[in-house]
Amino acid sequence: MAYQVTQSDLEAIAxxxxxxxxxxxxxxxxxxLMARQAIAEHGPVTVIAADEVADDTLCVPVFMMGAPTVMLEKLPSGDEILKALAELETFLGKKAGALICVEAGGLNSTIPFMVAAATGLPLIDGDGMGRAFPELQMVTFTMHGIASSPMVVADDKGNSALMSTISNLWTERLARVVAVQMGGAALVAAFPMNGADMKKALLHGTMTTIRDIGNTILSERKASRHPGAALRAMTGGAHLFTGRVVDVQRATEGGFARGKLTLRGIDDFAGQEFLVHFQNEFLLAETATGAPICMTPDLICALDADMGLPVTTEQMRYGMTVEFSAIPADPQWHTPAGLELAGPKYFGYDHEFRPFTTGERA
Amino acid sequence: MAYQVTQSDLEAIAxxxxxxxxxxxxxxxxxxLMARQAIAEHGPVTVIAADEVADDTLCVPVFMMGAPTVMLEKLPSGDEILKALAELETFLGKKAGALICVEAGGLNSTIPFMVAAATGLPLIDGDGMGRAFPELQMVTFTMHGIASSPMVVADDKGNSALMSTISNLWTERLARVVAVQMGGAALVAAFPMNGADMKKALLHGTMTTIRDIGNTILSERKASRHPGAALRAMTGGAHLFTGRVVDVQRATEGGFARGKLTLRGIDDFAGQEFLVHFQNEFLLAETATGAPICMTPDLICALDADMGLPVTTEQMRYGMTVEFSAIPADPQWHTPAGLELAGPKYFGYDHEFRPFTTGERA
Incomplete structure (x- = not known):
């Protein structure tokens, strides 16, 4: 069912x-901030269920691509992504009738609201990951045979590149180096698809789930409760461990923020040490001896142990206490095709995928 | 005046x-080989003077971009560049009426003959450099305000990218990284321009000069003479030095073949040592003490001292004896705008441009 998103919903969505x-x-x-400004200027955004979209409607995911570390210091103006969308429409000779969110993420699930507000297009309730992944081809769209190209990458300076590629992996390779040259991050319109394909390939309901999770965080905090337990109850998640960050290794390389956290367990997990590896996203949580406790494609979600707010990889600092939870990924990600796209082996981790466990409790 | 180029002309042109x-x-x-095969299949190519092209004819330079070291091992099929041209035509909504050679070079002044044969389009007698330069924006077209984009970069696998950029330097930056991802070299259709602009921006007559130089090399060799002296007489050139290669430093980095030759003078130049720096092309010849004797944008041309054939940077080997000549660049390259584009400072050499001298003769 369609509903309106106004400025007051954006806190929860982010x-x-x-x-x-x-x-x-x-x-x-x-x-x-970006979505709030656009909604203030153009009015609320309509979120519609996938089933409400006609089969021949052109549906276009819009998103930012690059290292989050860069995005923090290089804010998009908003014009780039509208330009990317317009260039894609010109190339296709057809106007988009609905927008898609490519992934859940602080920026990438709010940017589509900005584009929706500015263009007046509805945003479909769903996404291509049900989480965030670092690479462009890691979407359910790929599993359903939807090509990422034609795709437009645009920057803040006025440069753009329209890619036509033989595979979604090739789009990732070419667009990634272009994004690096464009300053480390770029705005993208890609995976154009018709409504019929969208309905098959989309993970349905993600935008509503995002909003509900955000509202839970807000209401639990208002009630002076840490939201971790409530979020795990909502999502079928488990408490992996809580720990204090004792080391952060971080590098921005190849257009990604890569690194590793070391955490010393606290409370129930005192006396244990944990490692969390990331490439833009948290991808693998291990014990100090290298035994995996949660691995991609399952979700490794971090909340500040005191404040109860989500923590991104680039916010991680020495001394923070963080509660890590695991949430099972959408079942599509556990299929052989899903694991080939975004399983531990793809990222070079020498583990066969296994469902998550948790740290031992004292 | 228009003339036909057949298979038998290609030896001289190359x-x-x-x-x-x-x-x-x-x-x-x-x-x-590429041009010969296309002419065998499709018939001879018509070379026309720039003045014979109508002012509203779409003229398109076609070329290969990348490290020559890579091009040697990764032969283009020919389809890529036709695809690049066709995609550019589709984007512009107009068919090309004539082709342009972007630079003089063994490959880049023969590839346009291949495209001309395959498409039936005439090739204009001229180019954008009067020599070869390593970067895409280093053409007289840039000096005359002609944009390099829209531009299409295509590879042998079927990938392509259509760039729209704010400057020719930005096209170089974006296309270079794409070419590196595409395997180190890619085929390009760029700098689309109308006939009126082409006539102003082109270096006229280059294709005929290339053919005449090639015929001189062939006829001098046939008469058992080293062609160096005859070529210098034709081009206003000077004999820089003749030497034996005693060291070659070479790396393929950032999509370029970069390096430095050390040569020990022989014959008249015995007892001296010379350095020749290159980035795809020879850009700076110095004495062993670092005194420049010829620098970009003037031409540093190498002939095998025994065989009299041109030597490319990637053919340079320890023990070869090479005769280096200097030829003055087209006067446009000696203007402030020309030196800013392709003078020694652009390449990081700490020399003010000066006309070439020669090695001291014993």
Whole structure:
């Protein structure tokens, strides 16, 4: 069922996106500001269920691509992504009738609201990941044979590139280096698809889930409760561990923010040490001895242990206490095709995928 | 005046292009084979003077972009560049009426003959450099305000990218990284321009000069004479030095073949040592003490001292004896705008441009 999103919903959407963004998907504060300004100027955004979209409607995902570390210091103006969308429409000779959110994330699930407000297009209730992943081809759209190209990458300076590629992996390779040259991050309109294909390939309901998660975070905090337990109850999640960050290794390389956190367990997990590896997103949580406790494509979600707010990879600092939860990924990600796209082996981790466990409790 | 180029002309064209290619512009053998096959299949190519082109004719330069070291091992099929041209035509909504050679070079002044044969389009007698330069924006077209984009970069696998950029330097930056991802080299259709602009911006007559230089190399060799002296007489050139290669430093980095030759003078130049720096092309010849004797944008042309054939940077090997000549660049390259585009400072050499001198003779 369709509903309206106004400025007052954006706080929850940015928080919920950041939680499901598993450390990536961009900073929630920036995304919220961008969407808020656009809604203030153009009015509320209509979120519609996938089933409400006609089969021949052109549906276009819009998103930012690049290292979140860069996005923090290089704010998009909003014009770039509208330009990317317009160039894609010109190339296709058809106007978009609905927008799609490519992933859950603080920035990438709020940017589509900005584009929707500015264009007057509805935003479909769903996404292509149900979480955030670092690479462009890691979407259910790929599993359903939807090509990422033609695709337009645009920057803040006025440059753009329209890609036509033989596979979604090739789009990722070419667009990633272009995004790096464009300053480390770029705005993208890609995966154009008709309504019929969208209904098959989309993970339905994600935008509503994001909003509900965000509202839970807000209401639990208002009631002076840490939202972790309530969020796990909503999502079928588990408490992996709570720990204090004792080391952050971080590098922006190849257009990604890569690194590793070391955490010392506290409370129930005192005496244990944990490692969390990331490439834009948290991808693998291990014990200090290298035994995996949660791995991609399952979600590794971080909340500040004191404040109860989502923590992105680039916000991680020495001394923070963080509560890590695991949430099972959409079942499509557990299929052989899903694991090939975004399983631990793809990222170079020498583990066969297994469902998550939790840290041992004292 | 228009004339026909047949298979039998290609030997001369490849050699002449390689000589003016100043070590770059690709391997003459490969370019010759590609053009020969296309002419065998489709018939001869018409070379027309710029003045014979109507002012509203769409004129398109076609070329290969990348490290010559890579081009040697990764032969284009020919389809890529036709695809690049066709995609550019589709984007512009207009068919090309004539082709342009972007630079003199063993490969890049023969590839346009291949495209001309395959499409039936005439090739204009002229180019954008009068030599080869390593970067895309280093053309007289840039000096005359002609945009490099819209531009299409295509690879052998079927990927392509249509760039729209704010400057020719930005096209170089974006297309270069795409070419690197595409395997180190890519085929390009760029700088679309109408006939009126072409006539102002082109260096006229280059294709005929290339052919005449090649024919001189062939006829001098046939008469058992080293062609160096005859070529210098034709081009206003000077004998820089003759030496034996005693060291070659070479790396393929950032999509370029970069390096430095050390040569020990022989014959009249015995007892001296010379350095020749290159980035795809020879850009700076110095004495061993770092005194420049010839620098970009003037041409540093290499002939095998024994065989009299042009030597490309990637053919340079320990022990080769090479005769280096200097040829003055087109006067446009000596203007402030020309030196800013392709003078020694652009390449990071700490020299003010000065006209060439020669090695001291014993």
């Amino acid at each position: 928080l919920g996106g950041a939680f499901l963004g598993t450390g990536g998907g961009g900073d929630p504060y920036i995304g919220k | 050699l002449g292009g390689a000589f003016l290619g100043t070590g770059g512009g690709g391997d003459p053998y490969i370019g010759k």
